[in-house]
Amino acid sequence: MERALRDKRAICFFVIPALVWFGLIALVPVMQSAGYSLLDWDGLTTPTFIGPQNYVKLITDELFIKAIVNSFLLAAASVFIQLPISMLLAMILVNGVKGETLYRNLFFIPVIISGSVIANLWMKIYHPSYGLLNQMLGSLGLFDMQKEWLGDTATALGACFVPMVWQYIGYHMLLFYSAAKSIGEDVIEAARVDGANRIQMVFRIIIPQIVPMIKACVIFAITGSLKSFDMIYILTRGGPVHASEVPSLLMFNKIFTTHEYGYASAIAILIIVECLVLTLIVQKAFASIQKD
Amino acid sequence: MSVNRRKKVDLKTRTHPLINVFLVIVSLIQVFPLYWMFTFSLKDNREIFGANTVGLPQVWRWSNYEQVFSKANMGTYLMNSVIITALTIFFTLLLSAMATYAIVRMKWKLSKVVYNTFLIGMMLSIHAVLLPLYLNLQPIMSTRWVLILPYTAFAMPQAILLMVGSLEALPKEMEEAAFIDGANIYRIFFTIILPMLMPILSTVAILTFLSSWNEMMLAVTFISIDKLKTVTVGVNDMVGKYSTKWGIIGAGLTAATLPTLLMYALLSKNVTKSLAMGAVKG
Amino acid sequence: MKTNKFLALLTALVMILSVAAFAQADEQITLHFWHIWPTDQMSEIVDEYIEIFEAEHPNIKIEATATQEVEYQNTKLRIAASNKSQGDVFFCWGGGYAKDYVDAGAVLPLDEYFEKYGIHDQILEGTLVNGTYDGKIYGLPLKQWAGVLFCNQELFDLYGVKIPETWEEMMTAVKTFRENNVTPMILGAKDAWHIGMIQNALAVRTAGPDYVNKALAGEATLDTAEIVRSAELLVELNEAAAFPKGTLGLGSEESQEEFMMGMVPMYFGGSWVSSGCDSPDNSIQGKIVVAPLPTVEGGLGDATTYSGGVIDMMMVNAATEHPDEAFEFALGMTKHMSEECYKIGDSLPAWKLPDIDESEVSPTLINVKNQIQNSTGYVLAWDTFLSGSAIDAHYQLLQGLIAGTVTPAQFATEMQAAVEAAK
Numbered sequence: 001m002e003r004a005l006r007d008k009r010a011i012c013f014f015v016i017p018a019l020v021w022f023g024l025i026a027l028v029p030v031m032q033s034a035g036y037s038l039l040d041w042d043g044l045t046t047p048t049f050i051g052p053q054n055y056v057k058l059i060t061d062e063l064f065i066k067a068i069v070n071s072f073l074l075a076a077a078s079v080f081i082q083l084p085i086s087m088l089l090a091m092i093l094v095n096g097v098k099g100e101t102l103y104r105n106l107f108f109i110p111v112i113i114s115g116s117v118i119a120n121l122w123m124k125i126y127h128p129s130y131g132l133l134n135q136m137l138g139s140l141g142l143f144d145m146q147k148e149w150l151g152d153t154a155t156a157l158g159a160c161f162v163p164m165v166w167q168y169i170g171y172h173m174l175l176f177y178s179a180a181k182s183i184g185e186d187v188i189e190a191a192r193v194d195g196a197n198r199i200q201m202v203f204r205i206i207i208p209q210i211v212p213m214i215k216a217c218v219i220f221a222i223t224g225s226l227k228s229f230d231m232i233y234i235l236t237r238g239g240p241v242h243a244s245e246v247p248s249l250l251m252f253n254k255i256f257t258t259h260e261y262g263y264a265s266a267i268a269i270l271i272i273v274e275c276l277v278l279t280l281i282v283q284k285a286f287a288s289i290q291k292d
Numbered sequence: 293m294s295v296n297r298r299k300k301v302d303l304k305t306r307t308h309p310l311i312n313v314f315l316v317i318v319s320l321i322q323v324f325p326l327y328w329m330f331t332f333s334l335k336d337n338r339e340i341f342g343a344n345t346v347g348l349p350q351v352w353r354w355s356n357y358e359q360v361f362s363k364a365n366m367g368t369y370l371m372n373s374v375i376i377t378a379l380t381i382f383f384t385l386l387l388s389a390m391a392t393y394a395i396v397r398m399k400w401k402l403s404k405v406v407y408n409t410f411l412i413g414m415m416l417s418i419h420a421v422l423l424p425l426y427l428n429l430q431p432i433m434s435t436r437w438v439l440i441l442p443y444t445a446f447a448m449p450q451a452i453l454l455m456v457g458s459l460e461a462l463p464k465e466m467e468e469a470a471f472i473d474g475a476n477i478y479r480i481f482f483t484i485i486l487p488m489l490m491p492i493l494s495t496v497a498i499l500t501f502l503s504s505w506n507e508m509m510l511a512v513t514f515i516s517i518d519k520l521k522t523v524t525v526g527v528n529d530m531v532g533k534y535s536t537k538w539g540i541i542g543a544g545l546t547a548a549t550l551p552t553l554l555m556y557a558l559l560s561k562n563v564t565k566s567l568a569m570g571a572v573k574g
Numbered sequence: 575m576k577t578n579k580f581l582a583l584l585t586a587l588v589m590i591l592s593v594a595a596f597a598q599a600d601e602q603i604t605l606h607f608w609h610i611w612p613t614d615q616m617s618e619i620v621d622e623y624i625e626i627f628e629a630e631h632p633n634i635k636i637e638a639t640a641t642q643e644v645e646y647q648n649t650k651l652r653i654a655a656s657n658k659s660q661g662d663v664f665f666c667w668g669g670g671y672a673k674d675y676v677d678a679g680a681v682l683p684l685d686e687y688f689e690k691y692g693i694h695d696q697i698l699e700g701t702l703v704n705g706t707y708d709g710k711i712y713g714l715p716l717k718q719w720a721g722v723l724f725c726n727q728e729l730f731d732l733y734g735v736k737i738p739e740t741w742e743e744m745m746t747a748v749k750t751f752r753e754n755n756v757t758p759m760i761l762g763a764k765d766a767w768h769i770g771m772i773q774n775a776l777a778v779r780t781a782g783p784d785y786v787n788k789a790l791a792g793e794a795t796l797d798t799a800e801i802v803r804s805a806e807l808l809v810e811l812n813e814a815a816a817f818p819k820g821t822l823g824l825g826s827e828e829s830q831e832e833f834m835m836g837m838v839p840m841y842f843g844g845s846w847v848s849s850g851c852d853s854p855d856n857s858i859q860g861k862i863v864v865a866p867l868p869t870v871e872g873g874l875g876d877a878t879t880y881s882g883g884v885i886d887m888m889m890v891n892a893a894t895e896h897p898d899e900a901f902e903f904a905l906g907m908t909k910h911m912s913e914e915c916y917k918i919g920d921s922l923p924a925w926k927l928p929d930i931d932e933s934e935v936s937p938t939l940i941n942v943k944n945q946i947q948n949s950t951g952y953v954l955a956w957d958t959f960l961s962g963s964a965i966d967a968h969y970q971l972l973q974g975l976i977a978g979t980v981t982p983a984q985f986a987t988e989m990q991a992a993v994e995a996a997k
Binding site: 152239242 | 963
């Protein structure tokens, strides 16, 4: 068996297809982008090599810094608001309630709807005059709370966050739930026999058992936030006056509005680096938790 | 046997009424916007802009749906999305499971390096490869492969991350027994590992379904032939076109959503069953 | 009816057979046509002509590709043009937009064909300006537009307001409507170009068309008192609450709907708004009066100057293998669309249309056409004249004016800086 598990041909058979596919379609293009990021290039005319100038320009670009800060805020909202809600729901369901399956499906429904559908729907919800939100506030007599949600620089960013957090609550809930469900029945049974109540069960047995899934969810939440694009693109296009700008949207505008391909590629590379660094930090943090 | 025992345990636990109230409220928050989308899909602007923004439609205007279907090629778009998504899921599951097996069970020096290479993929943004891919994939532009290739490539990292976690937690006894019985490694993979991974494969299938079904930017840029457009692009064209008519937009959004709901209804049972089975077996 | 169809079928059959017999040697070619009309009336017009053309040229197959406008403009055409892989014939915008493509050698110069087909006599004057680069013609003009003030006469009568001719009357109208809880004017400021429509037209009033055209071309500067004034007037409107609540969160089309439903009295828009005014789907048929933007005291542009011009064009790919056939198709399609788009109230024609029956044309559009007959000058929308980073700067500054984060003086100075930087 040892020999079979070291069989080079078998290893190649299993790994090469995925590796080649992933390499050619994802890694190589990203390296190309890295190359582009060192160029002054409008996509049409001959590019000029300018070294790291694009990066120097980026880290001093107020707009880029604002976009980065916004994406961090979104990541924080995901990790500290969305994930706890998802965990709470998953733990309630996993403990067994009447209608467990129904609830799980209801919570999950927004996840399966296309981002462009969700964004267009929320655009209508936020409509200043006829939107669901202002109408409901109005019918409750809360006229002071009615806002021009997407049109006000003070509320636009928050208004973009809400549907993103809303949509993916069910996603993380399902992952926590499925991880908790796959904990061995004997482990649960043993704890029950020991007389643990449900809350103790959650904190002492279930959560420690699903730490790998929690780690995965934290990573998904953070990288998803830093890469977020579709929702903000449709809802505000980063406006008004850059109030809800995020890095990927900025990159998009640099490609398609101002045609600064080199500069845009530099943003793309920085987004990747940013995700990488944060993931490593999360991995390290969880590694020390798991050791304890 | 064991299934019965589990159910008995669940029945013994009683739920606090406040928890039920909480669950109902959360359900409402999650579902009400969709209810609202459905109701305004049956109204006209006069009704929405008048007093009746939230209530049920006074007249159920199914003609909104008729317009969406008669004027847009919803059927074609839908079929394209189904084909592209199905192939993406197939390749993602197969190739990721194979790689996962090699990474977790097999012994080779570069195992960790390869795993980390795939993990790096988690950081990659599909937007970052838009331009290079467009140039590289010119020869197959406007075929379904031009979407299947990147969708699969970008689904693999997450799939491998989840599968590795799952396979690491599985005991090796069955494989060892099979080895002793003289089965070769390929047979072990296809007859023992793949079935054991079923629960996580269903979850990965759903997640891959979501990402490729909903992807828009590449679909818009890479597919120029109307016959090959996916449903998100079709919806996008429609929203742009009718952005003033709430009813028609609502109908289009709902029509684009229903198939996904249906698909989830089908896949979800699978997932639930495999999750329960996994829980019992584990 | 039946005989007609039968005859047509028979003729087609005979044609196909005879052509097939003769043209065995004639190679079968495919032309790719890229455009931006995936749905509705416009796509029908396109398909209609493709059928006509294919019937006339049995050896040519037209493969049409429709993409939604924004994606086409921002993504698709740009990326394709980088290696000249766009359609043999493609829709394009003139001015600053196509300039990059022309510079990159992706567009075929058409002067020879213009001579050969005698096109100069068939088009209206001034329609080639924005498709001409370095003295060479690259674009077949498809349609013209002009910015005018669409007014709902019913609402003006209801509140006893006069359709404004001067800026003072404009502000009075805004105040009166607001006092009556009516949103005076449409604006979807989330689409910055929609703000630009108003500010650009105001600049025509304050600085005059000749000066603005020169300034945009870089032969004069934009940081002048007149340009500042145009921004001030926009801010004045905004501060008087002329625009809808939450305008910065509303798209142009979304905002426009309230005008189409007869809830808002004024809409400063392009001639394309006409088709909506006459559409039976809306509630304002027969109520819409067309007026030039009010004049501004001391302004250099009078009521006969307009924002507008020709920006929509058909172009031919420089890398096409069949330039002759491609041009023939582009020409036919352009003429056909120019006429049909006029008929449905989408746009003013760029071609002399001697045979047209105006009874088929949208009445509001005819009013626009009559209105601008005396025109003495046009300025294109700035965002179509400028290119690259200058467009982005323009959009951000316009939104800044509405959000109150940019002053009119800053607007003018920074526009000038952006135009210089983009060069």
